[in-house]
Amino acid sequence: MKRKKREAAETAAPRVAIVMGSDSDMEIMRESAAVLDEFAVPYELFLTSAHRTPERTAAYADAAPARGIRAFIVGAGAAAHLAGVIASRTLLPVIGVPIDATALRGLDALLSTVQMPGGVPVAAMAIGKAGAKNGALLAVQIMALGDDGLREKLAAHRRKMAADVEKKQETLR
Numbered sequence: 001m002k003r004k005k006r007e008a009a010e011t012a013a014p015r016v017a018i019v020m021g022s023d024s025d026m027e028i029m030r031e032s033a034a035v036l037d038e039f040a041v042p043y044e045l046f047l048t049s050a051h052r053t054p055e056r057t058a059a060y061a062d063a064a065p066a067r068g069i070r071a072f073i074v075g076a077g078a079a080a081h082l083a084g085v086i087a088s089r090t091l092l093p094v095i096g097v098p099i100d101a102t103a104l105r106g107l108d109a110l111l112s113t114v115q116m117p118g119g120v121p122v123a124a125m126a127i128g129k130a131g132a133k134n135g136a137l138l139a140v141q142i143m144a145l146g147d148d149g150l151r152e153k154l155a156a157h158r159r160k161m162a163a164d165v166e167k168k169q170e171t172l173r
Contacts, residue, residue, distance in 0.1 A: 014044040021076035035136035050081040061089035077101025080112035095135040
């Protein structure tokens with residue numbers, strides 16, 4: 001079933017952009033892709049750098065709405081300026097995922113992501129895989145505002161999580 005969802009998502013126009021500042025971020029950002037696959041929300045992956053390729057980053061963010069992108073999930077480590085740069089170029093929601101890429105274990109990226117100046121919002125997720133997963137779930141929630149089918153999938157997902165807890169409780173007895 002996951003393969004069919006993935007194939008459907010690949011053939012539809014992307015609605016979410018998963019953006020990374022480094023190819024090493026893919027290990028973390030796979031979590032975002034897996035959640036979007038689960039909900040059959042089409043996405044694209046894009047690698048760019050706020051510092052090394054600023055023109056590429058700006059052009060990508062500027063062109064995203066015309067391609068049908070409705071939200072960005074942006075993973076970046078260290079100074080983590082990528083989400084903020086993209087947010088400065090678009091009116092679309094930007095969800096920042098801090099990546100543990102330095103000796104500071106992602107704290108630098110988290111602080112960079114949450115300290116956006118007033119007027120240029122970036123939603124900040126947790127550091128690492130949990131943040132990437134929740135970033136995708138937030139993007140799905142945003143998409144579900146105008147999609148009853150997607151909203152029902154989210155509700156079913158929540159019910160399944162609750163049922164899983166109940167099953168785990170049963171195994172404790």
